[in-house]
Amino acid sequence: MAISGRISQWKKLPLTLTELCIDTTLQCGQSFRWRKINDEWICSLRGRVVVLKQDESCLHYKSMFPNVSPSPSKDIRDEDNTDKMLYHYFDLKHDLGALYEQWSKADPIFKKLAPQFGGVRILNQDAWEALICFICSSNNNISRISSMAHKLCKYYGAFITKIGDEEYHDFPTPEALTNPKVESHLRELGFGYRAQYIANTAKIVASKPPGWLNGLRNPESPAWGAKPALDSDSDAKPVTYKEAHGELISLSGVGPKVADCVCLMGLGWSESVPIDTHVWQIAQRDYKFGKTKTKTFTKATYDAVGDHFRELWGKQAGWAHSVLFTADLKAFAKAKDAAKEVMKVKKEAEEEEDEDGSVDSPAVKVEVKVEEEVTAVEEAPRGRSKRKRAATAVVKTEDALEAKREYTVRTRSQKKAKGQ
DNA sequence: CCTAGGCCTTTAAA
DNA sequence: ATTTAAAGGCCTA
Numbered sequence: 001m002a003i004s005g006r007i008s009q010w011k012k013l014p015l016t017l018t019e020l021c022i023d024t025t026l027q028c029g030q031s032f033r034w035r036k037i038n039d040e041w042i043c044s045l046r047g048r049v050v051v052l053k054q055d056e057s058c059l060h061y062k063s064m065f066p067n068v069s070p071s072p073s074k075d076i077r078d079e080d081n082t083d084k085m086l087y088h089y090f091d092l093k094h095d096l097g098a099l100y101e102q103w104s105k106a107d108p109i110f111k112k113l114a115p116q117f118g119g120v121r122i123l124n125q126d127a128w129e130a131l132i133c134f135i136c137s138s139n140n141n142i143s144r145i146s147s148m149a150h151k152l153c154k155y156y157g158a159f160i161t162k163i164g165d166e167e168y169h170d171f172p173t174p175e176a177l178t179n180p181k182v183e184s185h186l187r188e189l190g191f192g193y194r195a196q197y198i199a200n201t202a203k204i205v206a207s208k209p210p211g212w213l214n215g216l217r218n219p220e221s222p223a224w225g226a227k228p229a230l231d232s233d234s235d236a237k238p239v240t241y242k243e244a245h246g247e248l249i250s251l252s253g254v255g256p257k258v259a260d261c262v263c264l265m266g267l268g269w270s271e272s273v274p275i276d277t278h279v280w281q282i283a284q285r286d287y288k289f290g291k292t293k294t295k296t297f298t299k300a301t302y303d304a305v306g307d308h309f310r311e312l313w314g315k316q317a318g319w320a321h322s323v324l325f326t327a328d329l330k331a332f333a334k335a336k337d338a339a340k341e342v343m344k345v346k347k348e349a350e351e352e353e354d355e356d357g358s359v360d361s362p363a364v365k366v367e368v369k370v371e372e373e374v375t376a377v378e379e380a381p382r383g384r385s386k387r388k389r390a391a392t393a394v395v396k397t398e399d400a401l402e403a404k405r406e407y408t409v410r411t412r413s414q415k416k417a418k419g420q
Numbered sequence: 421c422c423t424a425g426g427c428c429t430t431t432a433a434a
Numbered sequence: 435a436t437t438t439a440a441a442g443g444c445c446t447a
Binding site for chain 1: 440441442443444445
Binding site: 140 | 421422423424426427428429430431
């Protein structure tokens with residue numbers, strides 16, 4: 001494989017799946033730039049391309065740097081701080097097992113769901129990247145947000161290296177997005193109304209003093225590469241979560257939810273709980289938040305839900321929230337797959353009957369219960385190979401249906417409330 | 421303080 | 435086939 005930069009060997013970090021599960025953590029909607037290729041995760045990160053894979057006991061990683069290093073003759077090991085970078089990125093100083101125990105103790109609902117979703121961890125992302133990506137997230141879905149994030153890197157980020165035919169670029173700086181043509185270009189690229197938000201926010205941030213955004217960090221969670229303040233200027237009073245949140249809201253395209261995402265995933269405010277439509281649904285369905293006075297979701301409701309979770313889960317409420325959020329996403333995806341699988345089986349059954357030209361097939365045209373259709377498929381095998389295929393489909397479908405039923409039960413109460 | 425409507429684009433249902 | 439709704443919201447009136 002052709003690589004234009006310098007590549008490190010595989011290294012490893014002892015780490016259990018309870019402490020970190022990259023499969024869930026990297027695709028639960030926190031970060032939008034990781035891509036999975038076979039069993040490896042790959043992403044450009046702070047000037048290098050990082051590849052990750054995980055087994056029972058270790059996180060394996062390697063990194064690729066650009067060729068234009070300060071001293072090309074120097075051994076890569078002297079400057080490769082990827083181990084420390086990942087330790088910071090995954091915030092591994094926290095004992096996740098202990099946190100899960102604490103949250104389970106405080107909340108029976110968490111306790112029930114958590115065992116299936118271990119190793120979900122809040123990433124310590126670059127604040128600027130989080131800010132722009134979550135501006136993109138409004139009224140949007142994960143796959144489209146991801147493609148937008150990649151376009152930003154592709155057109156505005158510094159080139160890092162090429163692997164095969166794929167070029168890797170870093171996430172763009174604010175300055176790189178201040179060009180007057182950015183807004184119209186991003187619109188052409190399909191960003192929609194978010195193009196303006198991004199352009200405006202880039203201008204605002206670029207006009208602030210350097211380090212302004214990271215100045216909103218939780219002091220207990222310093223930025224990557226930040227030098228510990230030597231003799232700190234005593235007039236700089238520490239920022240609070242609420243203050244940081246308020247500052248972010250003043251930016252373009254940033255409301256309470258996006259501000260909380262940046263606080264939690266970019267600025268180290270672990271008590272921040274972003275309330276999006278999913279979390280709001282969880283709050284209504286599982287935490288009795290349905291009977292508020294106002295029907296629509298107001299700022300007051302937003303704060304009330306956040307405060308409730310902060311009281312329930314404590315200091316690291318944002319982390320606990322992400323576990324439940326992940327659980328809901330997975331259940332939702334499973335139910336969706338189930339629906340697809342059912343359609344597929346339907347189609348197969350239909351095709352088989354067409355092949356035979358048999359007439360006794362009322363099941364496919366009439367709206368009936370899916371369970372009955374599955375039975376119909378099972379009883380309809382005629383040739384050997386067809387029988388096998390049908391049997392496999394049934395097995396897969398039963399799992400899928402189970403997931404769908406489970407999700408439906410969980411969401412029923414909410415649908416009822418909506419109907420009134 | 422609360423509410424309604426509009427906004428870009430894509431996808432899946434209806 | 436067209437239309438509607440929803441997808442991890444925000445902004446303006």
